[in-house]
Amino acid sequence: MYRALLFAGLFAAACLGSGAASSQPACPHGDQSDISKKDVAFARDMQQAMEHDDREWFADHTHYPMRYSFGAYQKTLFIRSRAEFLAKFDKLFIYNTIFAIRHTRPDCLLKEMGNVMMGDGEVWFGPFDAKGKPGTKVLLIVTIWTADQGL
Numbered sequence: 001m002y003r004a005l006l007f008a009g010l011f012a013a014a015c016l017g018s019g020a021a022s023s024q025p026a027c028p029h030g031d032q033s034d035i036s037k038k039d040v041a042f043a044r045d046m047q048q049a050m051e052h053d054d055r056e057w058f059a060d061h062t063h064y065p066m067r068y069s070f071g072a073y074q075k076t077l078f079i080r081s082r083a084e085f086l087a088k089f090d091k092l093f094i095y096n097t098i099f100a101i102r103h104t105r106p107d108c109l110l111k112e113m114g115n116v117m118m119g120d121g122e123v124w125f126g127p128f129d130a131k132g133k134p135g136t137k138v139l140l141i142v143t144i145w146t147a148d149q150g151l
Contacts, residue, residue, distance in 0.1 A: 027105070027107070027108035028108070029108055029109065029110040032107070032108070032109070034111045035109050035111055035116070038139060039109060039111070039116050039139070040106045040107060040109070041106075042061075042116075042125060042139040043104060043106040043109060043116070043118060044106045045057070045061075046058075046061075046101055046118070046123070046125075046141075047101055047102060047104075047106070049061075050093075050098060050101045050102060051102070055086060055089050058085070058089070058093075058141070059082045059085050059086050059089075060082075061125075061139070061140055061141055062079075062082070062085055062140055062141040062142075063126075063128055063140035063141065063142050064079065064080055064081055064082065064085070065078040065079060065080045066078065066079045066085065066141060066142060066143065066144065067142060067143040067144075068092065068143070068144050068145075068146075069143065069144075069145040069146075070145065070146045070147075071147070074145075079092075091146070092144050092146065093144075094146050094147070095147075096119075096122055096146060096147045097119075097122045097123060097144060097145075097146055099119070099122075100118050100119020100120065100122035100123060101118055101119065101122075101123060103119070104118040104119055114126050114127060114134070115142060115143075116139075121145055122144065122145050122146070123141060123143070123144055123145075124141070124142050124143040124144075125139050125140060125141045125142060126139065126140065126142050127139055128140050
């Protein structure tokens, strides 16, 4: 748990900088040329949904089965349906996940192998087609990592 809090604090320091409202610190992820306007808009929408505790938005914008990793040893389970996602929402979105979503700068994202990271890897989202296969039509959450010990 200490490790997760330490990473959250370091991430916040890197993304929030000195707190001066007039100047943004440089993005620690470097070049943002592979981040699309669609990626930025999805990150902002996710922040709005978290701010308003809009569980339905999250359930509607998740690819199933969704990978759920947890704990220090990175155990992995899968959330297989919208109903299961909503039933486990409070265990999926705990302090480190909520912090990552709220404090990620949408103009400073990391993209790896087509998926976009929020926080320090707590939430990943990527593009899918209308049938739920990798594509370009819609962005959906694909992975959530929490510091908790599991569902």
